[in-house]
Amino acid sequence: MIRYALVCGQGHSFESWFENSTAFDKQAKRGLVTCPVCGDLKVEKAVMSPKVSSGGDRRKPAPPASEGGEAKPDSKPDSKPEPKAPVALMSPQEREFRQKLRELREHLTKNADYVGQKFPEVARKMHYGELDHRSIYGEASPKEAKELHEEGIAFHPLPVLPDERN
Numbered sequence: 001m002i003r004y005a006l007v008c009g010q011g012h013s014f015e016s017w018f019e020n021s022t023a024f025d026k027q028a029k030r031g032l033v034t035c036p037v038c039g040d041l042k043v044e045k046a047v048m049s050p051k052v053s054s055g056g057d058r059r060k061p062a063p064p065a066s067e068g069g070e071a072k073p074d075s076k077p078d079s080k081p082e083p084k085a086p087v088a089l090m091s092p093q094e095r096e097f098r099q100k101l102r103e104l105r106e107h108l109t110k111n112a113d114y115v116g117q118k119f120p121e122v123a124r125k126m127h128y129g130e131l132d133h134r135s136i137y138g139e140a141s142p143k144e145a146k147e148l149h150e151e152g153i154a155f156h157p158l159p160v161l162p163d164e165r166n
Helices: 021-029 092-110 119-127 142-150
Strands: 002-008 013-018 043-045 113-116 136-138
Touching: 002 021, 013 021, 113 119, 119 136, 119 142
Parallel strands: 113 136
Antiparallel strands: 002 013, 002 043
């Protein structure tokens, strides 16, 4: 991973992480790197000062200083590193698309009847005229979804969005 200091055409400075320098170039070319302040797509690498080590053991960083200026005693070392999760820096267009997906999901669930695990059964009955047609949503296994599709029953998966805290 590499961290770049970036600057937009409007002069706003910010930082972002990339897998490597090629990843930055590809994302910038596709318009995926935007200024978080103004949304400007013209983003370039800024001059960064190198991070210079003061010597000592390079494998273990120095403990952070406490408010009194003294180093904090080492706490119990973690035996397992914290698991990493995929992350992304979204452009304004991606944020708008995500909002539209959220609105679509809310509209569908608000204006349809939840039938839960009985979705394939109820969908079939409506398709074959045994029940009046209405908007429904629920759950279906991949096998059940494939069978519904093969029978010509039209349905769509509900959009699923990552947790809102991301």
